[in-house]
Amino acid sequence: MDKRKIEENIFKGLMIFSTSIVVGSLVLILVTIFLKGFPALNLDMLIKTPKGGYYLGKEGGILNAILGSLVLGIGATFLALLVSLPIVFYLNLYLKKNSRFALLVRFFLDVLWGIPSIVYGAFGFILMVFFGLRASLLAGTITVALLIIPIMARSMDEVLKMIPFELKEASYALGATKLETAIKVIFRQALPGILTAILIAFGRGIGDAAAVLFTASFTDSLPYSLFKPVATLPLAIFFQLGTPFPEVQQRGYASALVLTALVLFISILSRILSKRFTKHTIK
Amino acid sequence: MNIRIIKENLVRRTMFGLCLFVLSLTFLMAFGLYQRSKPILAIKSLKDLLFSSIWHPTQGHFGLSSFIAGTFWVTAIAVIIAVPLSILTAIYVSEYAPKRIRNLAKPIIDLLAGISPIIFGVWGIIAIVPLVRDYLMPFFSERFPFFPFVSDNYTGFSALTGGIVLAVMTFPIIISVVEEVLRTVPFEIREASLALGATKWQTIKYTVLKKAKPGIIAAIILGLSRAFGETMAVLMVAGCALHTFTKSIFDTAYPLPALIANTYGEMMSIPLYDAAVLLAAFILLIVTSLFNMLGWGILLRIERKQTSG
Numbered sequence: 001m002d003k004r005k006i007e008e009n010i011f012k013g014l015m016i017f018s019t020s021i022v023v024g025s026l027v028l029i030l031v032t033i034f035l036k037g038f039p040a041l042n043l044d045m046l047i048k049t050p051k052g053g054y055y056l057g058k059e060g061g062i063l064n065a066i067l068g069s070l071v072l073g074i075g076a077t078f079l080a081l082l083v084s085l086p087i088v089f090y091l092n093l094y095l096k097k098n099s100r101f102a103l104l105v106r107f108f109l110d111v112l113w114g115i116p117s118i119v120y121g122a123f124g125f126i127l128m129v130f131f132g133l134r135a136s137l138l139a140g141t142i143t144v145a146l147l148i149i150p151i152m153a154r155s156m157d158e159v160l161k162m163i164p165f166e167l168k169e170a171s172y173a174l175g176a177t178k179l180e181t182a183i184k185v186i187f188r189q190a191l192p193g194i195l196t197a198i199l200i201a202f203g204r205g206i207g208d209a210a211a212v213l214f215t216a217s218f219t220d221s222l223p224y225s226l227f228k229p230v231a232t233l234p235l236a237i238f239f240q241l242g243t244p245f246p247e248v249q250q251r252g253y254a255s256a257l258v259l260t261a262l263v264l265f266i267s268i269l270s271r272i273l274s275k276r277f278t279k280h281t282i283k
Numbered sequence: 284m285n286i287r288i289i290k291e292n293l294v295r296r297t298m299f300g301l302c303l304f305v306l307s308l309t310f311l312m313a314f315g316l317y318q319r320s321k322p323i324l325a326i327k328s329l330k331d332l333l334f335s336s337i338w339h340p341t342q343g344h345f346g347l348s349s350f351i352a353g354t355f356w357v358t359a360i361a362v363i364i365a366v367p368l369s370i371l372t373a374i375y376v377s378e379y380a381p382k383r384i385r386n387l388a389k390p391i392i393d394l395l396a397g398i399s400p401i402i403f404g405v406w407g408i409i410a411i412v413p414l415v416r417d418y419l420m421p422f423f424s425e426r427f428p429f430f431p432f433v434s435d436n437y438t439g440f441s442a443l444t445g446g447i448v449l450a451v452m453t454f455p456i457i458i459s460v461v462e463e464v465l466r467t468v469p470f471e472i473r474e475a476s477l478a479l480g481a482t483k484w485q486t487i488k489y490t491v492l493k494k495a496k497p498g499i500i501a502a503i504i505l506g507l508s509r510a511f512g513e514t515m516a517v518l519m520v521a522g523c524a525l526h527t528f529t530k531s532i533f534d535t536a537y538p539l540p541a542l543i544a545n546t547y548g549e550m551m552s553i554p555l556y557d558a559a560v561l562l563a564a565f566i567l568l569i570v571t572s573l574f575n576m577l578g579w580g581i582l583l584r585i586e587r588k589q590t591s592g
Contacts, residue, residue: 004482008482008484011371012379015372018368019371019388022368022369022372022392026398029398029451032406033402033406036405083305087305089298091302094295104306105305107579108305108308110579111309111576112308112309114509114572115312115572115575118514119564119567119571120312121544122560122564126318126319127315178291178295179295206399207401209514210400210514210540213544234401238515241404241408253409263398264394267393267397
């Protein structure tokens with residue numbers, strides 16, 4: 001056989017091998033988490049808070065962490081939205097197409113996106129000390145919001161870049177201001193993409209542990225005050241696996257299954273939503 | 284003045300302010316962390332802190348070198364594993380794969396990017412730790428009894444375990460950037476090469492990859508920086524034992540991010556301890572932002588060349 005043909009086939013084989021490893025690792029992760037977590041999962045875990053001695057193997061559940069993560073995640077996503085949405089509208093509507101300023105903001109969003117979450121955690125901790133706060137739901141929410149602003153803004157920016165220029169022109173020609181154009185025309189057109197960006201950021205927010213470690217601390221009670229510590233699912237998993245007791249570790253695996261299912265659900269939901277809402281957009 | 288115009292101006296200013304906030308955030312973080320790590324920098328020289336390996340917070344010794352070494356081991360292993368696999372996958376998905384497979388692979392890679400670091404850690408404990416302990420370590424220490432395979436750590440929690448888990452975590456970023464870069468290579472170049480009788484692989488090797496080289500380097504830098512800062516998963520699987528200087532891929536490693544995460548409880552109770560830990564965070568911030576600036580800077584240049592030429 002031709003030497004070039006052999007080389008072609010060797011590399012094609014290597015590529016298929018690599019792709020199967022990458023795809024296979026995700027499948028492997030999902031399968032292992034499911035196989036280990038499902039037998040240990042029961043209803044009590046989902047609807048009870050930890051009773052005394054939960055981390056020694058006594059009864060209780062992780063409702064505190066599930067609710068805590070949801071509350072913190074929703075709060076952080078909302079805060080991040082308040083910052084991201086105006087920024088991406090400013091970049092795409094108010095600035096010229098090749099504005100230096102827009103370039104700079106996008107560049108720094110990319111850089112922020114690459115800063116590890118533990119650094120956000122440490123920074124959140126400093127802010128907390130500076131403002132005299134204790135580790136609390138509020139501090140955790142703000143820290144996670146900072147962490148997901150770049151994620152949210154970058155994906156929204158991608159969506160707004162795609163909006164046809166004519167749509168803006170038509171709106172301006174009718175006498176609308178930029179703000180009115182943004183809210184009444186562009187926002188609707190971009191809604192599916194914006195929802196996807198929000199869900200991606202939310203998923204990242206509830207999954208992160210390093211940022212909340214310093215700032216939200218951990219507690220056995222349900223979230224009830226902005227100024228009290230709050231439990232989060234990733235940390236619940238971390239602490240349960242950190243104990244030397246097999247029963248508690250089993251529950252850790254079950255909690256990992258809960259978190260994975262939640263993230264998968266959000267990811268699938270974002271796909272469905274983005275398809276459904278495209279009905280109302282102009283193509 | 285018209286109320287609509289007033290609203291317009293008000294909103295414009297707020298938006299501009301928020302943009303300034305994002306621009307300043309990196310510097311704000313650097314400034315804050317630097318301020319808080321000043322107390323220790325005032326007493327000890329940076330050289331002492333970075334190159335001493337003695338870590339005894341209670342006795343006032345804060346040498347970070349064993350943690351820095353741990354970070355290098357884990358990151359290097361992750362990059363060595365992740366880079367070839369990711370690049371080959373990206374080439375396959377964007378150049379070879381039929382549309383059906385491409386449409387299947389993309390969401391899977393996106394999903395991998397969205398999975399929580401903790402889940403990677405759990406998976407590492409369940410699957411990779413036994414793999415290293417029962418298969419890789421016995422195999423390598425028997426056949427290759429020399430550096431960097433010799434170790435007396437038989438637990439399976441090791442630099443290699445951390446590196447493998449990190450490699451999987453860096454797949455998505457490297458693959459997505461390389462894919463993006465390959466897409467910017469003009470189609471005509473491929474056609475010209477194919478028309479000269481080159482095979483598909485030759486076309487990729489001699490023309491596409493040549494053109495995409497800076498972008499691929501950027502992808503590697505970004506992947507490296509991701510592995511460098513990843514915390515929780517590594518903390519769970521790399522062993523993270525104090526007072527060990529990693530000398531083998533089977534030794535435990537205690538990278539900087541894991542150190543920061545592990546000290547959240549005790550940090551405030553010992554003098555200077557918090558300054559030392561926040562100095563570690565400062566180093567992490569500086570290194571990752573420089574890597575990211577370099578990586579995104581390269582990609583930005585490619586994009587600008589694209590639009591201008």
